Amino acid sequence: GQQLNQSPQSMFIQEGEDVSMNCTSSSIFNTWLWYKQDPGEGPVLLIALYKAGELTSNGRLTAQFGITRKDSFLNISASIPSDVGIYFCAGYEPYSGAGSYQLTFGKGTKLSVIP
Amino acid sequence: NAGVTQTPKFRVLKTGQSMTLLCAQDMNHEYMYWYRQDPGMGLRLIHYSVGEGTTAKGEVPDGYNVSRLKKQNFLLGLESAAPSQTSVYFCASSSRDSSNQPQHFGDGTRLSIL
Numbered sequence: 001g002q003q004l005n006q007s008p009q010s011m012f013i014q015e016g017e018d019v020s021m022n023c024t025s026s027s028i029f030n031t032w033l034w035y036k037q038d039p040g041e042g043p044v045l046l047i048a049l050y051k052a053g054e055l056t057s058n059g060r061l062t063a064q065f066g067i068t069r070k071d072s073f074l075n076i077s078a079s080i081p082s083d084v085g086i087y088f089c090a091g092y093e094p095y096s097g098a099g100s101y102q103l104t105f106g107k108g109t110k111l112s113v114i115p
Numbered sequence: 116n117a118g119v120t121q122t123p124k125f126r127v128l129k130t131g132q133s134m135t136l137l138c139a140q141d142m143n144h145e146y147m148y149w150y151r152q153d154p155g156m157g158l159r160l161i162h163y164s165v166g167e168g169t170t171a172k173g174e175v176p177d178g179y180n181v182s183r184l185k186k187q188n189f190l191l192g193l194e195s196a197a198p199s200q201t202s203v204y205f206c207a208s209s210s211r212d213s214s215n216q217p218q219h220f221g222d223g224t225r226l227s228i229l
Contacts, residue, residue, distance in 0.1 A: 030215055031215035033217050033218075035220075040222075040223075041222050041223070042119075042205050042207075042220035042221050042222045042223050043158075043205070043220045044220070045217045045218075045219070048217050050215065088157070088158070090218075092215040102160055102163065102173065103148075103160075103218055105157045105158045106157065107155065107156070107157040108157055
């Protein structure tokens, strides 16, 4: 199936720095979702984006739905140690029968924060 | 405020054994999903269900079966476990209130096949 290209795969940053990660696709998406996964737990929804150009914040997190509908980015400002984890992008493609129920995931960005 | 609950949390099986993983959600969601997560592979959809009594294949369905006899439960079965099925399994659910609702995940079942 469709794959999302998520980058970077991993990053090491100093506490207090800002972080940026993104996802791109060769086809358009109707919805972009950003999840965070802590070790030993399931993914937890951070931000949902439903409209091209939409910019949404959740505390220190900001995500945008690309105007072309083929990309999205997530920014984390002033990182803290508890930001450590794996961040996944995911998206729903335009309605295409059974496939419209299925989320497509990126492979994740592993974030490490150095105190 | 349970959300999506998976049981068991850990399990070790021998090759050829069978088992069933249980997923229960208390959010009255219509859609439920089973994924497996392997290092470097991200989350891959095994099977999903869009309502009670209905199931459909995802990206990697071979070796698994599912059942959705009750709206709140979605069972994943391994009839004859193989080492390649060693993985972390996640269940998720979402509502049908409008299109493209976010999926909510359980905490996973860590399965090792020896």
